[in-house]
Amino acid sequence: MTVALETRNSYENFVLEKDIMYFRVGEHGLVSFHGKNFHIKKRMSTEQIIEITTGSAFFKVNTDCYVNTHKIVQIQDGKVFFEVKGADSKYTSVTKLRQYRLKEIVQQHKAEAAKK
Template structure:
């Protein structure tokens, strides 16, 4: 008997809002996506990069890095920390001005959810 398994390949078929904690935009359309235990680099067109950077579910934390608002677990000492089930945490740096704006945004999001 042949059984077809529907296994999703995270490296090729990731869901941006669900699987990615943050991404960085590099030169010539190279985008680096950071998930729980992997990093994926993809070359994208300028239209695709514009679509990513304009996504309201991601917040620009510094010049080339966008964080998934839903995956943020905390902000402290110039770093944005992301939810992790294991003992290790992933984080990225954030500027002071954007740190203040992100905290306000997270507070508003929390209030709207209640």
């Protein structure tokens, strides 16, 4: 009997909350998704953009950028880091106004994870 293994192509069929660290919404429905080792640009409808930007997994850090609050490792000096801080780390900037609220959300996630 032959068993075919189902492989998932993360470049085309990514899971938003699991694979994406942050995304940027551009003009004319162009959204740029940034993962650990890739980034993809996709055209999306207005309804799709509203759906992903209003979800609870992502937080708006500036005018066009939303970060995955479960993937954040550190917030420091106006930057949100998603991996080990250093030369190879992925990060995006956050406004000072939103930095405080984002830190609160990350602390809540850590507290919830510690309870489990």
